[in-house]
Amino acid sequence: MKKILTKFNVSGLLAATLLICHSCATNPVTGKKDISFVSKQQEIAMGQQADPEVINQFGLYPNAQLQKFINEKGQKMVAVSHRKDLKYEFKIIDSPVLNAFAVPGGYVYFTRGIMAHFNNEAQFAGVLGHEIGHIAARHSAQQQSKTMLAQLGLVVGMVISPEFAQFGEQAQQSLALLFLKFGRDDERQSDELGVEYSTKIGYDATQMADFFLTLKREQEKSETEPIPDFLSTHPNPADRYETVKELAAEWKQKVKTPNLQVNRNSYLKMIDGIVYGEDPRQGFVESNVFYHPELKFQFPVPTGWAYQNSPQQFQMAAKDGKAIMALTLVPGKTLEEAAQQLLQKYQLQALESKKETVNGLPAYALVADQKPQQEQQQQQQQQTPTIRTLTYLIQYNGTIYSLMGISASTDFENYFTAFSSTMQQFRKLTDPAILNRQAERVRVKTVAKAGTLAQVLRQYNVPEKRLTEMAILNGMELNESVTAGSLVKVVQR
Structure with a gap:
């Protein structure tokens, strides 16, 4: 009995090994073999199926200038990425939630909510590189493979019972790809790629670290009014700040590019008038x-x-x-x-x-x-x-x-x-x-009189109960000094 059992186990192990080896694919970033049951063609097909569902679910944000901006920067970054063999598409969707996400096949989405919270082009570029990194390193495809291997179904998290999902029309497998939770290693690798890619196209990646502080503050503010978790695809940003700062310093030395760009004023002027919050x-x-x-x-x-x-x-x-x-x-x-x-x-x-x-x-x-x-x-x-x-x-x-x-x-x-x-x-x-109710919009103001951020915001009649919210939107503290002539964001109808 023991010999038969041993023979069976060895045979099973051999079969499993052959299956896994047959299902390996080279990771474009590391050059190593990864287990993958998803081919490049399947990856592209998943993205092509998911894209119209994303657009139907959220809608595109109707701003041609911003759509052109994200596509131009995205294509420039693809050119320095580890994976240029896909046809990438970059889109801003009409959602107030702070999020950016990518699906297999080269599709990258930013919400208008996150665009409103960036305070310069460099912050945007760092997050853009992070999302391209997920695609370049085939993280979504790997997650899909792990799911298939574990025989787990992909279902969008809903507030209703699963048997009702067909009526909600939100349980399609392709749309569920958006909601894959990446592990710590995947997120760390994408942070590294975000720093690398944004630095290579001329941006100061230190700003990416600063944006993690904005995300942390937003999460803390939202403890009593939680951000809808159907778009919470990223882990807590608190422990990523220092790591990204160190990576940014390393890449600054590697590229030896003087005057890495931040481009604060040009970005703020571009998002002037963007819809803020629910429309x-x-x-x-x-x-x-x-x-x-x-x-x-x-x-x-x-x-x-x-x-x-x-x-x-x-x-x-x-x-x-x-x-x-x-x-x-x-x-x-x-x-x-x-x-x-x-x-x-x-x-x-x-x-x-x-x-x-x-x-x-x-x-x-x-x-x-x-x-x-x-x-x-x-x-x-x-x-x-x-x-x-x-x-x-x-x-x-x-x-x-x-x-x-x-x-x-x-x-x-x-x-x-x-x-x-x-x-x-x-x-x-x-x-x-x-x-006649109108949406609130981000309005960019030129500061006439120097003072703390709190003093400046009060000059624009920002209510006391919204001062902290506006400080987070500006990526600043309320006691921080603001000079005359600088730009700040406020929210008005």
Whole structure:
């Protein structure tokens, strides 16, 4: 028995070794062999699939100058990188969250939120190099390989139960690539590459270290109002500051380039007017009501429910994760046609339906079930409850809106009142104060009179409760001296 077992183990080890060796690829940065089940072609395909989903989810930020800037700097940096064999694309997406991320195949994204918080081109360049470093070192592909090796599924973190993910339309594997958490070694390597690449194209990489302090302060400020963790793809920046400063000093000696650039004023002038925080024109929640000034409608959000807004949909979820509601647009010339398309799309079986009027608007109410497919039941080896939905289709201004409430059939009665009350309070938005609500924007000011940052900010009528927030936005301390003629950022409507 012992001999047979030993022979079996050796055979298994040999087979595994052959499989791993067959799946090795040379890392462009280190030159060493890495385990990879993802080929270059697959990597490109993943990026091509993920890119339209990213754009649909967040939207591009509509600023041609900034889009041109990130692409020009990105392409210049690719030319000095370890991996020039990909067609890179660089885009700024319309999200207020402070983040930058890369997906396989050469796609790099910066949010307008992080662009607003940079205080010079050198800070931007360091983070840009970091993200290109993830692609150059094939970190996303390696993470995907590790995931496949461990037979773990990639699912976007959601505030709702997994069985409802198909309705949220956020669980696609390609979009989930954005949310891979890189390990310490990967992040350290990308920091090193960020310093190297930004220095090679003429920027002072010390500024990259300074930006980590801004991120640290932003995280500390957000402890009571946490940054949405669906974009928190990077580890805590606190311990990276000193390391990056040392790396920057080393690379400054290596390249021997005099006058490495910071370019503070030119960057600040370029982002003057960038949207800051949530853009109310795209919809916002205030006093438990969702308003959409552009589309001119409103409806309540159940008390205590979490919510998330995107260009594609507005989603609400009960804190216990047992129910969600989602507002989306649905195709169809009539409400009945839209209802049929909805049933077909989600493979729902109608239980009851009726024509309604919701605050003077034509509507169609529909209760429908979705039972688990047989193979799902077999895979899970347990009884999965039927999903029950209540949908109100509402016709308004030539568009059909779907408000769908979703829960397990066993919980449906508990949430029916919340579902129906929300849907029946969908109405036209007529309040001029809401209709005319404008986004806050970063405004760059030339300091007329020297003083501390706090004194300067007060000159521009910054409220006391927002002084710390503006200090972080400027990458400065409130007691720091500001000279006359220098530029500072404030936020105004």
